[in-house]
Amino acid sequence: xxxxxxxxxxxxxxxxxxxxxxxxxxxxxxxxxxxxxxxxxxxxxxxxxxxxxxxxxxxxxxxxxxxxxxxxxxxxxxxxxxxxxxxxxxxxxxxxxxxxxxxxxxxxxxxxxxxxxxxxxxxxxxxxxxxxxxxxxxxxxxxxxxxxxxxxxxxxxxxxxxxxxxxxxxxxxxxxxxxxxxxxxxxxxxxxxxxxxxxxxxxxxxxxxxxxxxxxxxxxxxxxxxxxxxxxxxxxxxxxxxxxxxxxxxxxxxxxxxxxxxxx
Numbered sequence: 023x024x025x026x027x028x029x030x031x032x033x034x035x036x037x038x039x040x041x042x043x044x045x046x047x048x049x050x051x052x053x054x055x056x057x058x059x060x061x062x063x064x065x066x067x068x069x070x071x072x073x074x075x076x077x078x079x080x081x082x083x084x085x086x087x088x089x090x091x092x093x094x095x096x097x098x099x100x101x102x103x104x105x106x107x108x109x110x111x112x113x114x115x116x117x118x119x120x121x122x123x124x125x126x127x128x129x130x131x132x133x134x135x136x137x138x139x140x141x142x143x144x145x146x147x148x149x150x151x152x153x154x155x156x157x158x159x160x161x162x163x164x165x166x167x168x169x170x171x172x173x174x175x176x177x178x179x180x181x182x183x184x185x186x187x188x189x190x191x192x193x194x195x196x197x198x199x200x201x202x203x204x205x206x207x208x209x210x211x212x213x214x215x216x217x218x219x220x221x222x223x224x225x226x227x228x229x230x231x232x233x234x235x236x237x238x239x240x241x242x243x244x245x246x247x248x249x250x251x252x253x254x255x256x257x258x259x260x261x262x263x264x265x266x267x268x269x270x271x272x273x274x275x276x277x278x279x280x281x282x283x284x285x286x
Contacts, residue, residue: 026110026119029222030126039103041126041222043214050211051138052126052219054099059128060088062140071204075241077265095145099125120173120229123147129202129215142202144215146224149180152236153259153274173229181216181235182244213247220251220277231279239271253277 024032030039041052066072067083080087102125109119129142148167154160163178170177182200202212224230237244239258249255253275263270 024110025116026106026113028118029226039125041218043211043218047209047211047214049132050141050215051130051132052144052215053128053130053138054103054125055092055096055128056140057092057096059140060085060092063088063092066201066203069204071207072201075238075244076201077263077270081266095127095143098123099127118227120171121227122172124219124223124228126223129211131206141206142212142215144181144200144212144219146179146181146219146228146230146233149178149234151178151234152261152263152272153234155259155261175229175231177229177232179224179228179230179233181233181248182237207243213250216247217251220279225279233277235275235277236272237275238265239273241273245273245275248275248277251277 027039030041032039038053042048043050043052064083064085064087067076067079067088073079073081073083102121102123105119105121106125113119124145127143127145128140129144130138131141132138149164151160151163151167154163167178200212220230220233224233233253235248235253237248245255254277256274256276258271259274260269260271263272
């Protein structure tokens with residue numbers, strides 16, 4: 023059964039799957055979202071060092087927002103884990119089956135006593151093509167992208183800058199899904215996490231070959247994180263985004279994978 027979960031490790035005490043970052047960040051792991059993550063999420067989503075880089079996050083960020091989001095991402099994770107379990111029954115000796123998402127996306131710092139602390143979120147989702155300014159063409163690309171089967175190398179994905187649309191009490195919100203606790207900034211953790219995600223899960227288990235990222239133009243730190251992972255800066259674009267009354271220009275970063283090499 024473990025084979026179809028490769029390269030995930032399994033916590034022997036809890037049965038929870040995880041990916042561990044390499045040294046010097048070996049005390050950081052990626053796990054599934056958990057019921058109970060809401061309180062920590064609320065704390066960080068109300069931190070200006072984090073929400074300042076996110077588009078249209080609810081202000082203030084309330085318990086109902088956190089509960090909706092955790093249920094949403096936990097549902098995706100649970101569904102992926104169930105698919106892996108079913109694949110283990112159907113293909114116990116392989117081949118490894120492609121999946122459409124990752125069951126692990128929450129970054130946690132493991133303490134010396136074995137407990138862990140929720141410190142961030144990273145995920146890869148199908149692109150919303152925010153860089154395509156023509157609305158009709160953007161919608162067509164989104165629909166075509168969504169129809170493709172997991173593992174299709176022509177799928178365009180996004181990290182962090184990909185926004186998830188949902189409605190809460192008749193108000194539309196857009197959520198970014200890539201963040202790290204301010205207390206852990208500047209340590210190279212997010213750079214390592216994105217690299218691990220792509221090489222350990224995105225490429226071999228999702229068939230990821232093309233990723234496009236959008237960041238605020240002034241977010242130099244985030245741009246460097248992606249550039250260190252082989253993303254190429256394709257320049258600035260203006261899609262009319264306004265965040266908390268301020269017009270935002272975006273940076274387009276692109277990564278391609280071909281036989282183990284990034285195309286530049």
